[in-house]
Amino acid sequence: MKGLYAIYRKEMGHYFVSPVAYIIVGVFLLLCAFFFTRLLTVVIEQSLEASMSGGGMPLDVPSIVVRYFFGTVSTLLLFLTPMLTMGVYSEERKRGTMELLMTSPLTDTQIVLGKFLASLTLLIIMLVPTFFYNAYVFLHSEPAAPWRILFTAYLGIFLLGAALLALGSFFSSLTESQIIASIVTFGGILLLWVVDYGTPGTGGVAAVLQYVSIFRHFDDFTRGVIDTTGLIFYASFIFLGLFLTVRSLDSMRWRRA
Amino acid sequence: MIEVQDLTKSFGDKTAVDHVSFTVNKGEILGFLGPNGAGKTTTMRILTGFLPATSGTARIAGFDVFNDSMEVRKRIGYLPEAPPLYTDMEVETYLDFVARIKNVPAERRKMLIENALVKTNIEDKRHDLIKRLSRGYKQRVGIAQALVHDPDVIILDEPTVGLDPKQIIEVRHLIKGLAGSHTIILSTHILPEVSMTCDRVVIINAGKVVAVDTPANLTMQLKGGQRVHLEAQAEEGVLRSALQEIPAIRRVDLEPAGGNGRVAATIESAQGEDVRSQVAAKIVGRGWPLFELRGVNLSLEDVFLQLTTEDSEHAAKPAN
Numbered sequence: 001m002k003g004l005y006a007i008y009r010k011e012m013g014h015y016f017v018s019p020v021a022y023i024i025v026g027v028f029l030l031l032c033a034f035f036f037t038r039l040l041t042v043v044i045e046q047s048l049e050a051s052m053s054g055g056g057m058p059l060d061v062p063s064i065v066v067r068y069f070f071g072t073v074s075t076l077l078l079f080l081t082p083m084l085t086m087g088v089y090s091e092e093r094k095r096g097t098m099e100l101l102m103t104s105p106l107t108d109t110q111i112v113l114g115k116f117l118a119s120l121t122l123l124i125i126m127l128v129p130t131f132f133y134n135a136y137v138f139l140h141s142e143p144a145a146p147w148r149i150l151f152t153a154y155l156g157i158f159l160l161g162a163a164l165l166a167l168g169s170f171f172s173s174l175t176e177s178q179i180i181a182s183i184v185t186f187g188g189i190l191l192l193w194v195v196d197y198g199t200p201g202t203g204g205v206a207a208v209l210q211y212v213s214i215f216r217h218f219d220d221f222t223r224g225v226i227d228t229t230g231l232i233f234y235a236s237f238i239f240l241g242l243f244l245t246v247r248s249l250d251s252m253r254w255r256r257a
Numbered sequence: 258m259i260e261v262q263d264l265t266k267s268f269g270d271k272t273a274v275d276h277v278s279f280t281v282n283k284g285e286i287l288g289f290l291g292p293n294g295a296g297k298t299t300t301m302r303i304l305t306g307f308l309p310a311t312s313g314t315a316r317i318a319g320f321d322v323f324n325d326s327m328e329v330r331k332r333i334g335y336l337p338e339a340p341p342l343y344t345d346m347e348v349e350t351y352l353d354f355v356a357r358i359k360n361v362p363a364e365r366r367k368m369l370i371e372n373a374l375v376k377t378n379i380e381d382k383r384h385d386l387i388k389r390l391s392r393g394y395k396q397r398v399g400i401a402q403a404l405v406h407d408p409d410v411i412i413l414d415e416p417t418v419g420l421d422p423k424q425i426i427e428v429r430h431l432i433k434g435l436a437g438s439h440t441i442i443l444s445t446h447i448l449p450e451v452s453m454t455c456d457r458v459v460i461i462n463a464g465k466v467v468a469v470d471t472p473a474n475l476t477m478q479l480k481g482g483q484r485v486h487l488e489a490q491a492e493e494g495v496l497r498s499a500l501q502e503i504p505a506i507r508r509v510d511l512e513p514a515g516g517n518g519r520v521a522a523t524i525e526s527a528q529g530e531d532v533r534s535q536v537a538a539k540i541v542g543r544g545w546p547l548f549e550l551r552g553v554n555l556s557l558e559d560v561f562l563q564l565t566t567e568d569s570e571h572a573a574k575p576a577n
Contacts, residue, residue, distance in 0.1 A: 006357035010343070017345050100341035100402070103305040104358040105330040253308055 003106040007114025008121075011088075015122055020087075024080055025126050032130050035072045039065055040137065062138050062145035063224075069134065070153045070222045073127075074215060077161050078189050084122060085168025086182035088115050089245075094176045098252070108249040112242055116169060123161045127154065149224035156221020159234035163214060164189055166241025173248040189214070258283045258410060258440040259304070263313035266299050273299040275464035276313065281457075283409075286436045288455030288472075289444035290561065296464040297444040298338060301414050304442070305335045318409055331360060334408040334439075338415050340399025344388035348379060348398055351387060352405050359406035373401040377431060393424035400431065404439070411435060413443040417450060429454050448561055460561060485533055487522040488514055488549035489540050496520055499539055505530040519548065 015021035040061075047059035092098040101111055131154065138145050167188055172181040192214040199206040210216055214237070217230035259281040266274040274296040281287045289297050302308040304315055306326040314321060320328040343351055352370045361369055374380045377397040382390060387398060396416065403411050416432065417425045432454055435441060445451060451458050452472040460468040460475075468475060489496065493511050500509050505526045514521035526532045533550060540547045 002360065003358055006354060009357075010354050013350070014343070014345065095341065095344070096337055096339040097341040097343060099302075099307055099337045100335075100355070101358065103307050103330055103333070103335050104355075105327050105360050106358055107327075 003104075004110040004114045004117075007101075007106070007111055008118050011115050011118030012121060015118065020083075021122060024083055025122070028076060028080055028126050029129055031076055032069075032073060033133070036065075036069055036130070036133055039068050039072075043068075060145070062141045063149055065137055066134065066149050066153050067222045069130075070157055070218075073130070073157055074160055074218055077157070077164055078193065079186070080126075081161065081164040081168050082182040082185035082189070084119055085165055085172050085185060086178040087172065088119065088169050089173035089249075090175050090178050090181045093252075102249070102253070108246045111249065112169070112245045116166065116242060116245075119165045119169070120162055123158065123165065127157065127161075146224060149222075152224050152226055153222045155226070156218050156230070159221075159231070159238075160214070160218050163234050163237040163241070166238045166245075167192075170241050170245045170248065173245050258285075258318060259287075259442070260316045261300075261304070261313075262315070264300065264303060264310050264315055265312045266296075266303060266308065267311045272464050274303070274310075277461065277464070277466050278313075279459050279466060279469055281440055281442060283440055284437045285456045286432065286441045286443065286454055288451035288458045289442055289461065290446065290448070290451050290458055291444075291461040292446055295461045297461060298414055300461070301335075301412050301442065301444060305333055305412055306330055331406075332409045334403035334406065334411045336399045336403040336411075336413045336416060338418070340395055341402070342387050342395060342398060344386070346387055347384050348387060348390075348401075349374070349383040351398065352401055355402045356405050359408075361406045369405055369407055372407070373405040376404065376434070377401040378427075393420050393427075396420060396424070396428065397431075400428070404435065409440060411439045411441045413441065415444055415446075417445065417447065425450075483526050483531065484553040485524040485526065485536060486549065486551050486553050487524060487536060487540075487547075488519060489522070489545050489547050490517060490519050491540070491543070491545040492518070493520055496522065496545070499543060500524060500536065503532055503535050503539065505532050505535070523553075 043059065043061050043064050047061050050059055089098070092101065102108075131150075134150055138147060138150055164185075168181070168185040171185045171188065172178075175181050175184075192212065194213075196206070196209040196213040196216065199209050211229075211233065217227070217233050220227045220230055261280065262278050264274055264277045265272065277296070277300060279287070289300070291297050299308065303310045304317065304322055306322050306329055309323055314323075316322065317329045318332050320332070322329050343354070346354070349370065352373055353366065356366045356370060374383055377400050379394060379397050379401060382394055382398075387395065390398065396419070400413070400416060403413065413432070417428050420428060429450065432441060432443060436456070443450075443454070455472060457469065457471050458475060459466055491499075493513075497509055497511060500506055500522065506524055507527055508525040510523040512521055513519070524532065524536065531552075533552060537547065537550055540550075
């Protein structure tokens with residue numbers, strides 16, 4: 001546990017001593033803020049038009065904003081998580097510090113979990129500021145919108161981000177090159193996104209491909225639904241990613257280093 | 258403290274370490290000497306638990322490096338060939354991190370970090386970013402890292418490589434000062450380093466141990482014969498045949514030295530035989546003027562070269 005904490009501490013220090021974390025978080029928040037204001041303006045305008053033309057139900061502005069906003073955030077994560085994870089192991093391998101970690105009284109699991117928890121913390125740091133302006137919309141909407149939607153959306157984006165980080169760490173552990181790690185991670189995520197494109201609606205293969213598609217499970221969360229399928233999917237995805245990373249570290253000992 | 262028995266490591270069909278056995282006593286400095294690619298780093302990596310051995314055993318403080326890896330790792334400090342530094346950390350932060358991952362309890366951490374800083378003489382650099390340090394200071398931080406948790410065993414892979422002569426001397430002093438309270442293995446391909454710092458030497462070549470002894474004994478005994486240098490005034494042919502009458506002499510090399518018919522001879526004799534008095538008696542008996550007669554000690558360099566080249570010739574034979 002102490003070893004895990006030491007790794008976690010070091011990783012957090014590393015994120016914030018270099019400009020990398022500041023830039024990634026900054027860019028992320030800037031884009032989020034831009035999309036959010038544009039989105040809110042557009043949806044409110046449409047809502048006004050709808051109510052003025054007097055036709056039908058008024059638009060459920062908070063729910064629509066949440067759905068589109070988190071759709072955008074998920075796309076941003078697709079681009080940014082590979083940059084967060086690319087150096088996690090590849091840099092240690094390149095600098096030779098992996099040898100220090102692997103000859104210290106640390107288990108591979110402690111190393112992997114310590115690093116993963118640090119990247120999760122950074123993900124939370126990225127997401128927290130966005131909560132405030134989303135909450136503002138919910139606070140001021142008439143009639144009051146169900147907060148549940150907002151919370152499930154955050155749960156969803158957190159799980160999605162965690163899954164992407166687990167995948168990225170794994171790819172980072174396979175190479176000494178940060179560039180290769182980030183490109184392969186990016187490609188991997190993209191593939192998992194589009195893997196169900198063009199599949200026929202039903203049938204065994206289609207069902208599998210749709211299940212594997214990493215962003216599909218995310219949609220439910222933005223509608224206020226906690227689907228156990230999605231929970232299990234992300235949990236097993238994260239577990240698999242971390243498990244493979246541990247195996248990958250172990251295999252370094254057996255390869256010619 | 259360290260017992261290595263029949264350690265073998267193969268990468269595919271290449272054997273990097275071949276049935277290596279040696280022991281290191283508590284408080285001793287053992288030099289691991291061999292040309293590049295001899296298997297020094299691989300052996301050290303096995304000892305530190307970084308690589309598993311293909312066969313054979315290695316025990317440190319009674320713990321098997323593979324089966325009790327965690328116990329071993331608590332007891333060793335290791336400086337790999339390239340110091341494992343987080344260059345964007347400050348020296349003190351870095352040592353604190355290393356102390357933490359080595360399970361140093363919080364109440365001892367500060368004191369041990371201080372000790373490491375003092376011993377490696379980098380106290381005034383404690384708040385410097387590691388990336389701003391010179392090569393020599395980086396190396397010292399690497400050594401500080403290896404001893405910060407006060408380990409029983411310190412393993413240093415080529416600790417002086419890439420340093421300037423002054424830094425090399427400093428590092429050697431530092432290592433010598435660590436002996437006694439720590440057991441140390443250091444590898445090098447620089448010979449004087451071994452004779453200056455080490456109590457005992459393991460010479461390794463092509464994965465095999467070719468000699469284990471003290472540096473003095475290695476130069477004295479290991480390489481069979483002794484050499485005598487002679488300068489006398491005599492005719493070459495006659496001198497040669499006269500010298501070859503002495504049974505212990507194996508080889509005589511002659512060459513003219515200066516004018517006046519002086520000849521310089523290098524005489525090699527069988528192991529443990531001192532032929533100097535017999536040679537002197539012979540020359541004087543013939544009435545030749547004798548100008549010089551002295552024993553030549555083989556340097557560690559000669560021993561090393563002979564041991565390692567003999568071995569490679571040996572290894573090459575079956576292939577022919």
